Amino acid sequence: LSIAGLEALIEELGLDTPIPDFPQSSPLRSPIDIYRAYLADTASAVLQCDRHLTYEAVQSANIRDNSDLALVLPKLKLKSDKPKELAKECLVKFKPTPLLQLPLPDGVHLRFIFSTSTLPRLILPYIDDRKSEYGHNPSLALGDVSAPNPIPKKVVVEFSSPNLASEFTAAHLRSTILGAQIANLHESMGWDVVRLNYLGDWGKELGLLAVGWGRFGSEEAFQKGPMGHLLEVYEKISELFRPEKEASKRARDERQDTATIETRGIFAERDAFFKRMEEHEPDAVDLWKRIRDVSVGYYSRAYARLDIEFDEFSGESQVSPESIEEVESILREKGVYEESGGSWIIDFSKHGPKSLGVSVLRGRTGSTSYLLRDIAAIFDRDKRYSFDKMIYVVTSEQDVHFSKVFQAVRYMGRGDLADKLEHVGFAKPQGLSPQLGKVHLLGDIIDQSVSAVQATLGAKHDTPFQIGNTEAAANVLGISALVAQDTLHKRANGYSFNTKSLCSLEGESGPSLQASYAKLSAKINESDLDGVQLADIDLEYLQEDPWTEVIRLMAQYPDITHAAYRTHEPSVILAYLFRLIEELASCFDDADEDDEDEGEGEGPGGPEETRGTSLKVPEPPEAILAQAMLYKIARQVVDNGMSILGLTPVIT
Numbered sequence: 001l002s003i004a005g006l007e008a009l010i011e012e013l014g015l016d017t018p019i020p021d022f023p024q025s026s027p028l029r030s031p032i033d034i035y036r037a038y039l040a041d042t043a044s045a046v047l048q049c050d051r052h053l054t055y056e057a058v059q060s061a062n063i064r065d066n067s068d069l070a071l072v073l074p075k076l077k078l079k080s081d082k083p084k085e086l087a088k089e090c091l092v093k094f095k096p097t098p099l100l101q102l103p104l105p106d107g108v109h110l111r112f113i114f115s116t117s118t119l120p121r122l123i124l125p126y127i128d129d130r131k132s133e134y135g136h137n138p139s140l141a142l143g144d145v146s147a148p149n150p151i152p153k154k155v156v157v158e159f160s161s162p163n164l165a166s167e168f169t170a171a172h173l174r175s176t177i178l179g180a181q182i183a184n185l186h187e188s189m190g191w192d193v194v195r196l197n198y199l200g201d202w203g204k205e206l207g208l209l210a211v212g213w214g215r216f217g218s219e220e221a222f223q224k225g226p227m228g229h230l231l232e233v234y235e236k237i238s239e240l241f242r243p244e245k246e247a248s249k250r251a252r253d254e255r256q257d258t259a260t261i262e263t264r265g266i267f268a269e270r271d272a273f274f275k276r277m278e279e280h281e282p283d284a285v286d287l288w289k290r291i292r293d294v295s296v297g298y299y300s301r302a303y304a305r306l307d308i309e310f311d312e313f314s315g316e317s318q319v320s321p322e323s324i325e326e327v328e329s330i331l332r333e334k335g336v337y338e339e340s341g342g343s344w345i346i347d348f349s350k351h352g353p354k355s356l357g358v359s360v361l362r363g364r365t366g367s368t369s370y371l372l373r374d375i376a377a378i379f380d381r382d383k384r385y386s387f388d389k390m391i392y393v394v395t396s397e398q399d400v401h402f403s404k405v406f407q408a409v410r411y412m413g414r415g416d417l418a419d420k421l422e423h424v425g426f427a428k429p430q431g432l433s434p435q436l437g438k439v440h441l442l443g444d445i446i447d448q449s450v451s452a453v454q455a456t457l458g459a460k461h462d463t464p465f466q467i468g469n470t471e472a473a474a475n476v477l478g479i480s481a482l483v484a485q486d487t488l489h490k491r492a493n494g495y496s497f498n499t500k501s502l503c504s505l506e507g508e509s510g511p512s513l514q515a516s517y518a519k520l521s522a523k524i525n526e527s528d529l530d531g532v533q534l535a536d537i538d539l540e541y542l543q544e545d546p547w548t549e550v551i552r553l554m555a556q557y558p559d560i561t562h563a564a565y566r567t568h569e570p571s572v573i574l575a576y577l578f579r580l581i582e583e584l585a586s587c588f589d590d591a592d593e594d595d596e597d598e599g600e601g602e603g604p605g606g607p608e609e610t611r612g613t614s615l616k617v618p619e620p621p622e623a624i625l626a627q628a629m630l631y632k633i634a635r636q637v638v639d640n641g642m643s644i645l646g647l648t649p650v651i652t
């Protein structure tokens, strides 16, 4: 649908003026913006106030209040002797239009309801034309729109980022799910997206793993199950290392010198190995590379099960020595880099903000820290991608870390770069392991979720849909269960893993969404829609409840994706999908009731007279066809939402 196509459609609805133009309005993105534009235009004319002020005063109303748009009168700064009467005074000035019914007063608001006779005729063709693009807004990320071929802006989304040879934690799982969704949302809004995995593949922990490999590593066990074996080695060496680590912590807490403890034993072995890694000694690098390669292979396969593909497996190891040097030299030049007891530090408390304290960038043995690598990585990525924005999807436990990273970039005089960086934090889910059994790696987590779903399906004799307890179905359902459980909660809220609600076929869960989807598909498939176009449908059959409720909700979808995008909150989309499903279910109920009453209807009377009254007669085939078309277009909306969330329908 182009603007021209849209205007033709508008004309058919009986509107004789083209869509009024407002800079804030995108009628090609959101059909509600069409209503907003006409309303603002009319209101500014009849109330004689500034057009743009009026557009700003038009708000989406809560659909539960039974209205669609609200005009907030105080925002119009109208002069009135009797402010209490203002709404009533304004009210009488409106005439009904093809799009909107007469307004209703509501305190300082005027509420407007979409006219149900034009609603299906505007919204359904609109969505049917947009199809999988409905809810997207590819123009949002266009750089210079006056250029002949505007280039989309680039965003780097960094997410998942597990550490090699250690557990894939609940925080990594949430970063994976949320990060992929945030990346998809940006793509749908026209951004050129780079999906980046910043592996924890460098640092002293890798040195420790190598020390462990020297003691407990077995070629044979590694061949059989490399990931499991590496975890085991890491666990064993960590156990052996624990007393030393605790002693050092005690010394630090008592403000005693830690050097004597940290320069011997496993401490010394670990640091020596890591130093050799940093100096690129072949045997050290070889071992590290084997570990890295096997992990990247493993993770790529696990991510593929979630339909996630990274453009780059970067990692702490990949940060270039040049960028590290550049960062250090600029920080030194700016006078914020100091030597302290053999280490190089930034004292944030001196240069502000105070709360960030003191951090080591280069340790006593000369090795780089997590913080230094993170700062330098920004410069690498800036060179490589020249991004317009970079988003880190990492647990809120690292809030302070990212504040330091961004602050350091500012100290370097690169506020321009720091302004492009954003940390999207989230609360960590609880109880992944006990609930899903003993899970240490992403693949295990998925497997456990799949078996949990399999058990639920097995226990249920009559699943509410024709999915069947097959391996493939359980796989899709298990993944949906995991993804939906995470997405049900806003980022700021943690949650406890609960295999029962995760697998439930009722309420708000992945499998229940899939069940509703399957039911919706069944309804569509059992109708005679084959070869039928929307233009063939008599939309008059969709001009009342419950169909209009579904259509009004469908019209909101682009606003929903927009809100999810702006706030990095994909949960908004899932909540919306459950509402849409609920409305659809009431349509099914309505239709089912009609079925039950079949044959009991009285008298002749055409469908026109009896539809919507308590007098039930079998619905004419045209009505049933119109409903099926509505379901089909609604399914498109559900599809679009699911695809952003990373959910694949189990049945189509």
Ligand code: ARG
Pocket: 158, 161, 162, 163, 198, 199, 200, 374, 392, 394
């Ligand atoms: N590997 C880190 C961890 O598991 C997460 C990395 C987050 N990203 C970053 N740029 N620091 O805690």
